Amino acid sequence: MAKNDNVQPAKPMTKRQRARWDQERKQSSQVLLIAAAAVGLAVLLIGIGLVIQKVIVPNKTVANIAGVEVSNAEYQQYRQIMQAQQAVNLAQQIQQYAQYQLQGTEQFATDVTNYIAGLKDKNAPLDYTVLNQLINDKVLESNAAAEGITVSDEELQQSLAAKFAPANEVMNPVAPVTSTNGLTDTASLTPTQTPTPTLSEASARVDSAITTYFGTLREFIEETSSYGLATLPFDRNAFKDFVLHQERLQLLREKLGEKLVTEDQATKEIYADAQQIFVTAGITEPTDPLTATKWAQAKTKIDDVAAQLTSTAVFTDVQLANTTNNATDNPATGMRPLTEYAALGITEPISTQQVGVIGEPYQSAQGWHIVLVHQRELRPSQSDLATKRDEAVTKWIEEKRAAANVQRFPEPTATTVPPTIEPIPTTIPQPTTDPAAATATPASEATPTTDSAAPTATTASEATPTTVVTPTP
Template identity: 85%
Template sequence: MAKHTENVQHSKPLNKRQRARWDQERKQSTRVLLIAAAAVGLAVLLIGIGLVIQKVIVPNKTIANVAGVEVTNAEYQQYRQIMQAQQAINLAQQIQQYAQYQLQGTEQFATDVTNYIAGLKDQNAPLDYAVLDQLINDKVLENNATAEGITVSDEELQQSLATKFAPANEVMNPVAPVTSTTGLTDTASLTPTPTSTPTLSEASNRVDSAVTTYFGTLREFIEETSTYGLATLPFDREAFKAFVLHQERLQLLRTKLGEKLVTEDQATKEIYADAQQIFVTANITDPTDPVTVTKWAQAKAKIDDIAAQLTDTASFTDVQVLNTNDNAVDNPATGMRPLTQFDALGITQPISTQEVGVIGKPYQSTQGWHIVLVHQRELRPSQTDLATKRDEAVLKWVEEKRTAAAVQRFPEPTATTVPPTIEPIPTTIPQPTTDPAAVTATPTGAVAPTEAVTPTP
């Protein structure tokens, strides 16, 4: 059957004008495509360059040189961020304390917290030379301590932190200061009960648990409960733990260096004593109370009765136990302490003048009546004066070593800055104080002091 082709129309050949126009349009389309492709390629290149600068070049940029060892921007930024996160949460705790007791000065605190947290958002914040100088000083100390024969073992490090992170019901330091009679019942013991030193494994577990707890508190504050707008904490638990361990190692190095630079015989001397007391409170809440005289008379009668029971020094503890409200005196002696630690108890006078080993006569203080037995008394180097002199010696030593190391900062600051005080890592989860007297108002506009590099779990 024949095909019907009579309705098929064939295109006519382009004339010269039409072909020229078609060629021109095709060239324009090709040019547009090339320009668009070049623009996309340039954009991708710029983004890539930006990412390389942001993720590789800027973090690895050298910002300081300490005796030939480079300090990178990434190392500095993490150091700064962990410090600022701790300062933020500690200031927030102070705000709660000030608000609890309706004290003034929280406005400046809140501004500082806002600034600290805002700083956490910037992974490449401009150099704060005060922070950088503290980081440099840490490196100078660490780099030069070994030459002085000073090292810190992992066991020393773990045991030191385990002591700081001891549970609240454990007293790791058997000579902790006695500061007040507040809360003491009649003849209450003055001595905390010492606990055994944990094993290395126990110490390590305690430190790990405490750091985890504190880091969780820090992250919750920054990410969940904070009203300051930060989404995530810019460092993880492992980085935080490494920071805690490193700061504690530095602190132990400072302590050992101080002991080497300043010996005990270079400190001023003060009285130390090991004393035991039987205490009868006068239960006075208001000095103007008309029954005050009666209360004092009752307390005097009780102390006289107790004195009659004391036949010799051997009976002192037995009599103390019998006259203690809770009938429990685990360790009645105080251990050797500076005389100043007995100031708040009102018994420095009998402790400094009584004959050693002789039961004293009833002694009246502003708190009540006391019978004191001094077991030992001697002049010893003042630990307060010794600590001050050692701190000063370490600071001078670090400055001398830093000068010798020809430290460079890039760029060098144009103005002199004062290095900050590194805040120790808290050793307990921050809680508002319950003692109004412990909170001191800071005038508006003043910056309140911030506590590790060692954190408080």
């Protein structure tokens, strides 16, 4: 091979060139190290962020109840399910308001938007109203067992099955008192009683109802374009657990209320089982020029009905013959509180008329009535009983919560209540006109006047509080 005379051997680098080359190589290495460190730091920060968001934040403690911790994840799911239900309920109210052209739909729409927007935030700031409700639920549940109060799975399923029963199926039928439109009685068709479902049947009904409701809730929130939430932050199983748990808490409250307040502690109220035959006067306006004529016609008709009532035995037959409610086959209303008869305008004959005797025609603001009272007695008022039991349970939970040393993290900031400013008096005591009283008297010897015409000043500490008595319904 011929030797290439054009190839020149490399010249050795000078000291200056060697120093520059070493410096550039070091700089390149430093740049690579810095870039690698930056990438590593970014990956580390992303990892830390994911750990904080997925592990630390959901598992951080937001409340402690007698040593039992409530995690942020539990609170957030509780809040989200409640807000989703509130959004749906408010949307239904908007439809009702719009149907009757009522005001207030704008505020409802804003609330719905806010509720659904809150579903997007998995780590929303604490809403202490929601957190306090969650804490009260846990206090009730943890302390009820100590009172010997429990709810079995069968009780739970049967209770929900009754609430989810179809409209035409009544497990505990109660004949409602109907309105007095036209010539009709207070009785209405008693729904046919259906057998109590078995546990498996009740569970199947509950499961089906919850599935249907969850589907409606998800459809509303996910497919309503004006709100635009892509996916619910909880699934059907979580929603079902929430519904079952809330029903269990409700049953615990009811049982606890029955233990804390017995029926004999409630105000007594008149209950009666009665029938009526009603003839409307057909008055729509007080200034109706035909008022006298319509009342006369109604009186003639009620007198004709009264003539047919020869005995209590024929009351039902006459009632059915003169009613526009052809479906009526159970003429008795059952034992009802007197307040339920108030809408019919017949509380007076119901409470005073002799039992078992057909009353004389009775005139109310709507028309004429003939009443037959089958039974009447004093019973504990169920409305008063429910109020007292609810108050007793609320007080019981407050006491148990205070004893449990509940802590919230963070605790809400205390708000300063502004001092109460007493209003400036608007009346000025008038000076006496008695000449004898005009003589100056030392303040230490002055006797306060008792003139009824002059107002007497009373300090706030001496004022006697006024007791407002609320009549029992």
